[in-house]
Amino acid sequence: MTLKLGVIGTGAIGADHIRRCMQTLSGARVTAVNDINAESAASAVKSYAPNAKVFSDPHALIKSDEVDAVLVTSWGPSHEEFVLASITAGKYVFCEKPLATTGEGCRHIVDAEMKHGKRLVQVGFMRPYDSGYRALKAVLDSGKIGDPLMLHCAHRNPRVGKNYNTDMAITDTLIHELDVLRWMLNDDYVSAQVIFPRKTPKSLPHLRDPQIVLLETAKGTRIDVEIFVNCQYGYDIQCEIVGELGIAKLPEPSAVLLRSEAARSEEILTDWKERFIGAYDVELQDFIDGVRSDKLRGPSAWSGYAAAVAADVCIKAQVSGAVEPINLPAQPAFYN
Amino acid sequence: MTLKLGVIGTGAIGADHIRRCMQTLSGARVTAVNDINAESAASAVKSYAPNAKVFSDPHALIKSDEVDAVLVTSWGPSHEEFVLASITAGKYVFCEKPLATTGEGCRHIVDAEMKHGKRLVQVGFMRPYDSGYRALKAVLDSGKIGDPLMLHCAHRNPRVGKNYNTDMAITDTLIHELDVLRWMLNDDYVSAQVIFPRKTPKSLPHLRDPQIVLLETAKGTRIDVEIFVNCQYGYDIQCEIVGELGIAKLPEPSAVLLRSEAARSEEILTDWKERFIGAYDVELQDFIDGVRSDKLRGPSAWSGYAAAVAADVCIKAQVSGAVEPINLPAQPAFYN
């Protein structure tokens, strides 16, 4: 049967997920919507899901018989509450990042889910659904380049707004690498160090930009991630795995090769939303298919917890300038 | 409301379209299925559409109240009959290529559709739905390279089966370029010439391979298409537009860049089915959306007719060795 989805939060990403479920994906429809701003909820319903019911109480939505599974796309600090309530209601829940604003909050969710006895939570980390990262992982897993020894990565945005600060380079930007590289390597982080190069004059006074984060994994693999959010030239995600036998590099997004004005050139995207646009579809379809087959396969609450713990340490390392240990408990068998 | 589709023909592509409609796309479900082989129909229904009804008579399927629109994916020579029947029934119909086996057959469909008074037919040319060709057309239409003067194209397969013959290099292979380049250039073909280079020893005795087809358009643009169906190394589609100001080239499919064994390398696909796999989804979703909004936007019956007329002349040019004129009537306003 068609899956009935309830959506909490109808901001940009929430509205986009409603559209996605109603117009692009297969097997689900949005039947219930809530937002702290009633007008926003009404508008999203009108645009994309005219038959959905608007709930004024998110907890009523979670408990409603009209809702088989929940999408949490509200303000970050409210995620923990709604995910925990969904678990309590025994309902599957897809939660946009962050799962919770702290490692501790994520831990509460992990504990509740384990107590419930079955995986109910999928975190909205979309990069493992990107065709490029999947192709890269396929090469790594094929053994063609041997075991990974080093990763050289970059996460670059053309520019950021005034509210973006030095912490957010970790919690909003690096968080994607923290998740996807852990998945890519099937390994855990054990230490972090942060280096601040010469600051770009294009950055605001309060923001240290660029940064280089050095991570070490349990297996000894070394990762360097350049974070450069005022790089001007484009939204550019790089990931290169150096293995014992060779090197594999994340594909560039496909682009027309142009010969004009004394140059061969290919366009670089400037809007982050376009970069992983295909991955959002695959991610949410996988959640829908997972719920319908009663078995989630996407990023788990534990993944959200692991990324949050590492992010907490990276922020500490920004301040200390030292190599800081990352202590993540062993992954429970429940999550294997 | 969800669109009810009837599918005639449950071979490889028919079964795949059923799966696509039921598991991937939005807004439609397969409610009726027919195949000349009843077991094949039963099997497809069992795998992908358990609630669909199996019809033993394709014409009954076309007329059934359970069917809003028809997908024709049967044996090529039967296409004309089923498309005409769908038009008679006033139902939208998506027909895999060829629309008909001859230009004349296509013309019957065009005439019937125009007499009906509204576009009902979409032909299964998927390349205009490929993200690469779309990006290329966007560059061309942007004016960045000026007006097109020449196109250099190639259509290469690693190898072909014993039943593939010299004609099929046109009707099965070049036919895709004949459609997509006409769409790309918004122009019509006025002549064709075929050149046979030194034959590859990898070809079978009865097959002349490779071939080069030279086309001229009404605006004077010159197109060369290399057809090489035993090229051994991969399935490789090339298209380069030389304009007044610059050159734009169809993107290569995205691939991991590997450094190993003394080479930088990127994988080339070898299976044609993978090359345009994304385009099939977009194509059929566009048909579904078109039917639901009562306005088709995809390749028309006229496109199918135009490609068939050009193909007929190319086959003539294979035999004559001469430059052969292509006489296509002006496109009726009905199709603009």
Next chain:
Amino acid sequence: MTLKLGVIGTGAIGADHIRRCMQTLSGARVTAVNDINAESAASAVKSYAPNAKVFSDPHALIKSDEVDAVLVTSWGPSHEEFVLASITAGKYVFCEKPLATTGEGCRHIVDAEMKHGKRLVQVGFMRPYDSGYRALKAVLDSGKIGDPLMLHCAHRNPRVGKNYNTDMAITDTLIHELDVLRWMLNDDYVSAQVIFPRKTPKSLPHLRDPQIVLLETAKGTRIDVEIFVNCQYGYDIQCEIVGELGIAKLPEPSAVLLRSEAARSEEILTDWKERFIGAYDVELQDFIDGVRSDKLRGPSAWSGYAAAVAADVCIKAQVSGAVEPINLPAQPAFYN
């Protein structure tokens, strides 16, 4: 001992060769210089070869004891006379292209050289000395791509001067492909056809630009060469060999990969003089080494003759629009 060179013609390329011999290459020095314009000769001597003697009579230069070998870099129509005089004097001679302005003129030189009994003439075709063409030939000769079936080539200039006409697309531009492809393939041309695409509005009224020349070789290999001398975007030389097993493509000139302004880009040269600048050094050093070891290895008078015969037919094909046969006598054993 150091080779003593006499140079006839001190225009741009003559002066550059004097500089090259005096400041860059090993084993030779310029001892004698002549130009129809005495001031030009004096200026070249002053700049690059202060100890060289200026001859007012080119034939006196050729015969002088101060001259071991001759460089002919004078006006094209005078080449035949000076090359023949050098052969008569029994001296090695390097002649810039064209060897003679007609196939017949080249034939006189071939006959004189064969009568003399030893190779004395090297023609200034520099492309076989280009590292890119050499690498391409090495791949072809390795057998990695099997026997060549088709070549797709392009010769593009950003723009040409007012004196450039439709014939010169053959005699000044295509002539380089006619030489280098014959060397690459070790094969002879048997027919030519010329196609005129839609003319670029960037061309002058008297010039048909672009053109496509279709060549057939004795072994059946088919070559298409796009000649586009007002392409605006750069000086761009393309050569792709399609073989039985794979494809090899002439390397692009090495360039910095730039990421800036929403593009990945590499510079394309716009000045033809820079494209083969390294090849000129290698070419002339090879002539010097050949003379010193009494055995020339570079492009022979026969190569000059073969290119001239093919060029004559291409010009005929421009006018006739037909496939025109190219009849070149078998290469004498003398030139193997």
Next chain:
Amino acid sequence: MTLKLGVIGTGAIGADHIRRCMQTLSGARVTAVNDINAESAASAVKSYAPNAKVFSDPHALIKSDEVDAVLVTSWGPSHEEFVLASITAGKYVFCEKPLATTGEGCRHIVDAEMKHGKRLVQVGFMRPYDSGYRALKAVLDSGKIGDPLMLHCAHRNPRVGKNYNTDMAITDTLIHELDVLRWMLNDDYVSAQVIFPRKTPKSLPHLRDPQIVLLETAKGTRIDVEIFVNCQYGYDIQCEIVGELGIAKLPEPSAVLLRSEAARSEEILTDWKERFIGAYDVELQDFIDGVRSDKLRGPSAWSGYAAAVAADVCIKAQVSGAVEPINLPAQPAFYN
């Protein structure tokens, strides 16, 4: 007049330089040769410089009237002695790296040269003569990418011999980056840190491979250099400059693009000698031209000293694991 060169040391590189001066370069000839192994000297002379005199005493060679300038290509520990002797003799001297085995030894040479009052010494760092590095510097100096903020570099060899140890990753391998990046950035190093990733199983027990060296410059630019000398796949030199406005990357060596066996590929060199082969010619010609015009322009004794000081600190950082300061005195005006 032709420059008379005396060569001390006729091992692989010494013999190659003799060949280069006698057969490829302009303006010099080798007139005197010495090697600790008399047979080696005799053999080099016989092969490439039959008229050169073999000296049994290197100091006699340095003082000889037959020698205008000296090439020191002997065993590393002897370099300091011969360079100092050349300075004492007031003769120009080209010294292969290392200038001396320690920073202190280099300092002796700097002091002697400054006391002499004129630059006489050129160090054999060839990378600033590589066309790729020059093109990269031209882009940087053009301002297109703004000021440099970060450099990501790699120095990879397919494998190394048994005698190669962890120190040599600095003194033999990184030393080239230490020189060329200082030249590229026109900046000095102020600290170094060394990180050891998971060791490749392809390395020998005594060798820690790979390593990552993190350098900081006076202007705050951060450099990471991956040193990986058993990478198996090829000899691969990478250098990417991240600037305020964009990124510029060292060109890959030019290579034929091959389509074969389901891959697009370009060859990677495996022999380091081929990678900078062109640079050796340019480097030595520049020394010859510099001597003949009485003004050296290549890497100075100070460059050799600066690289040696940084290398000494990197070795210290390998052991300490800490960020180690690099204290180089300000460059004397003498060397500007």
